Amino acid sequence: EIVLTQSPGTLSSSPGERATLSCRASQSVSSSYLAWYQQKPGQAPRLLIYGASSRATGIPERFSGSGSGTDFTLTISRLEPEDSAVYYCQQYGNSTYTFGQGTKLEIK
Amino acid sequence: EVQLLESGGGLVQPGGSLRVSCAASGFTFSIYAMNWVRQAPGKGLEWVSGISGSSGNTYYADSVKGRFTISRDNSKNTLYLQMNSLRVEDTAIYYCAKVVYVGVALGGGFDIWGQGTMVTVSS
Numbered sequence: 001e002i003v004l005t006q007s008p009g010t011l012s013s014s015p016g017e018r019a020t021l022s023c024r025a026s027q028s029v030s031s032s033y034l035a036w037y038q039q040k041p042g043q044a045p046r047l048l049i050y051g052a053s054s055r056a057t058g059i060p061e062r063f064s065g066s067g068s069g070t071d072f073t074l075t076i077s078r079l080e081p082e083d084s085a086v087y088y089c090q091q092y093g094n095s096t097y098t099f100g101q102g103t104k105l106e107i108k
Numbered sequence: 109e110v111q112l113l114e115s116g117g118g119l120v121q122p123g124g125s126l127r128v129s130c131a132a133s134g135f136t137f138s139i140y141a142m143n144w145v146r147q148a149p150g151k152g153l154e155w156v157s158g159i160s161g162s163s164g165n166t167y168y169a170d171s172v173k174g175r176f177t178i179s180r181d182n183s184k185n186t187l188y189l190q191m192n193s194l195r196v197e198d199t200a201i202y203y204c205a206k207v208v209y210v211g212v213a214l215g216g217g218f219d220i221w222g223q224g225t226m227v228t229v230s231s
Binding site for chain 1: 158208219221
């Protein structure tokens with residue numbers, strides 16, 4: 001099973017700043033199958049990025065994804081208060097999906 | 109409107125069984141793979157099971173293999189998860205989710221999620 005490790009565990013930033021969230025895989029992941037989600041309290045997750053760098057429908061341009069192999073990044077430019085949430089990366093491989101443990105983003 | 113609506117959650121004793129359902133609307137259900145994802149209280153996301161659009165292929169996490177069965181009825185636009193031999197550690201919100209890519213078994217992110225149904229396993 002491919003293990004995804006996200007860092008940092010918690011990130012505290014201010015509105016207008018740039019946030020960089022990392023997702024590292026225990027073995028190489030197909031970029032087509034790497035996704036990022038945002039989850040707010042009491043809500044279902046929302047797909048932000050799929051295929052490592054493609055924004056899902058309705059997702060603002062300030063959310064971007066990059067990376068390949070074992071290292072992937074979600075970048076949120078110009079943070080807004082509503083970006084406060086937990087962010088998860090996810091991969092598909094060997095007929096199973098795995099999620100990272102999540103990064104909690106706090107907006108000061 | 110594209111929508112997934114889960115139902116069937118509840119309280120069940122350890123060793124018991126429960127079937128949860130997910131009704132889909134607003135898209136061509138049969139051409140997309142579907143999945144179940146769960147989230148224990150205060151914890152992260154865990155993929156549970158997936159099924160191809162044609163129902164020909166099913167996939168399970170090791171934690172539920174042999175106890176849970178995923179199925180779908182494309183004529184009713186409904187996804188199911190039959191859960192047997194339930195354990196306390198199966199307590200979670202169960203979400204159904206649609207794969208973003210059309211025409212593949214699994215793979216790709218989940219672009220549509222239901223609101224979830226709570227399953228509590230306790231004596």
